[in-house]
Amino acid sequence: MITSPAFAGKKYAVLGLARSGLATVDALLESGADVVAWDDRDEARAKVAGRATLADPLAIDLAGFDGVIVSPGVPIIRHPIRTKAEAAGVPLIGDVELFAQARASLPAHKVVGITGTNGKSTTTALVRHILDTAGVPALMGGNIGLPILSRDPLPEGGVYVLELSSYQIDLTYSLDCDVAVLLNITPDHLDRYDGFEGYAASKARLFAMQGPGRVAVVDYAAEMAHRVLDDAEDPMIQFISDVVIGDQAAWPALQGPHNAQNVAVATAVARALGVGEAAIEQGLRTYPGLPHRMERVAEKGGVLFVNDSKATNATSTAPALAAYPKIHWILGGLPKTDELDACAPHYAHVVAAYVIGDAGPMFARILRDAGKPVTESGTLDQAVRDAAAAAKPGDVVMLSPACASFDQFRDFEARGDAFRAAVEALA
Template sequence: MIIAKAFAGKHYAVYGLARSGLATVKALIASGATVTGWDSSDDAREQAFDEVMEMSVNLDSTEFRVEDLDRADLSQFDSLVVTPGVPLNRHPIAQRARDAGVEIIGDIELFARARPELPPHRVVGITGTNGKSTTTALIHHILKTAGVPTEMGGNIGLPILAQDPLPEGGVYVLELSSYQIDLTQSLDCDVAVLLNITPDHLDRYDGFEAYAASKARIFEMQSPEQFAFVNWGCFMAGQVNPAANFNGIVLPEWVNQAEWPALQGPHNAQNAAAAVSVCSVLGLTDQQIAEALRSYPGLPHRMERIRERDGVLFVNDSKATNPTATAPALAAFPAIRWILGGQAKTDNLDECAPHFAHVRSAYTIGEAGELFAKLLAPHMPVTNCETLENALDHAARDSQAGDTVLLSPACASFDQFKDFEQRGDRFKDLVGAL
């Protein structure tokens, strides 16, 4: 894990004891801090206490207690560390911390404060509404393939504080949501990337401009000599004005997307362009980058090719939780049987409309099923199937050789599933059973 003398002797409150919260507790205690933790889940509290007690065998002393932070006097703490899931705009603990004069931070800020004590390294930070995970994993893959010591964390993989420090010359690649950036004050990324900004998570912000400003803070924390890569559309729209060395995201002429099986579609061209740009400024050669692009395996639930059956390709794009994320998947395949729906984030599919000609038929599910069926009916055959099982059954029966059965819901999953992973896993199970 990552520890730092900078944390020693301080008293931290950690609100939320799931994956990143538990990793934070462990790292702080191992660093010599005192920690008071809380989670509304009995199981999470018990697991945290048990795991910290197991650590005590290897520590001189263990200072950890569980206390209801919703009722505690927050002025006794040096910092309140919250998980990104806590909405700072409306959660009572956020206002109580402000009233008590206690800073509110997250685990990424703790990592930033630990950096001076780590072996010399560089940090790449990636944000944007869509494409963060793929770009982060792709950069990590390219670096690893080239033999560069690297780890990825933030909004993907293991919590960053749970990972062992990299040796000198290593590169930490961090996927950063707007929520994580909101909880960060001093992360000076050597290379920062903004892929795109489209309306999302507006329940956490006072309008779209506030959401865009949250994303842009990744550049405000950079030193002037660092590198910033920004989608040209975001720059031209005035959404960002980086202080660091500014570069637009452009795909070099020497690359050939046709050689990348796991990176098809226009959105993946942009993701690859960002990864190529970042790895180039980090010193990798064109040949090293090209070889890694060809071998990149892709991420689960992101245009994931499940199987081909009787000439029909089945693709799991469950991570596409809004129309903007679904549009590139529709653009990537010429003959689609489209499964969509769930818990809608918008009342339209305007971003998808330019690619309707690629859709042979659509099958809607979930809360948005009826609405989306009405929106699509003038443009294509559509059936409101209600459930994923029914939708796949209809799509598989209707498909012909050369078609792609595409789960790209353009919706959140919470009406019928725990999360987009569970929705995608269910789709994969159903496809495997055909």
């Protein structure tokens, strides 16, 4: 795990004992810190009992504490811990900030920070894969994979590639990224911010934390609309739209216009880190993709089956429909809206649709009104069978639901796993 002598003898409160909270407790204790920990769940508290002091930070005097570490899931804008910590003069921070403070004691390394509304996970994983391909020690963390403090430090010359949500950036104050990335900004999480501009300002803080001469890879539209670089200290700016990339058809797991942007970003980051063009191209060719995100799960009888279960709204489904010319589209679930407007520009790619779940009847009406053939399959298993029976060699059967999963599945991962199992069960 990542530890630091900078934490020795200090006193911290940790609120929330999910994966990142438990990793934080372990790292602080191993570093010689005094830790008070709390979670409302008995089973979570039991995991640190006997090692950390169990007490609710809202119920104790925080005077003299060096920090209160909260989970990114804690809505700090309205949570009482914010007022309590401010009254005591104690900073409210997250595990990424602790990583930033521990950097001085780690072997010489670089950090890439990647944020944006959409595409963070794919881009983070792609950068890590390109670095692996180039023989550069690298790991990814933050909002993806294992908690960053639970990872073993990289050897000298390594690169930490961090996916950073706005929630994590809100709790971070000293992360000086060698390369900071903003993929895009669209309205999201507005219940946590003072409007869209408040959300955009959170993303912009990633650049304000950079030292002079660092690299900023930025979406031009976001910069023009929100001036995200205004507080940055003389960065080397690379606009994503200016990055020249090669033949996207050569990268099987990176199809669609959204992945063209992800490729441009990963290419810009890799170049900034000194990776050669041959290694970049090899990394793009061999990138396997992330589960449930445009994941190629099988090819049967010349038909490709693609799992895009992570697409839980029409905006995230639209790029998937743009990626292939002949799609048998499986969609539906628990609807977030009553329309599919973002997908409409790509209906010409839809050979037929197969609707499932609560949204099935509504989506069937929308698509029939648009002139598309629709089968009301009801369940995912049946939709896979229906689509596979109709698809011809060269076609794609794609699960890209444009809905949440909770009407029929625990989460989008369970839905994607069920799609894979249904495809495997086909004759």
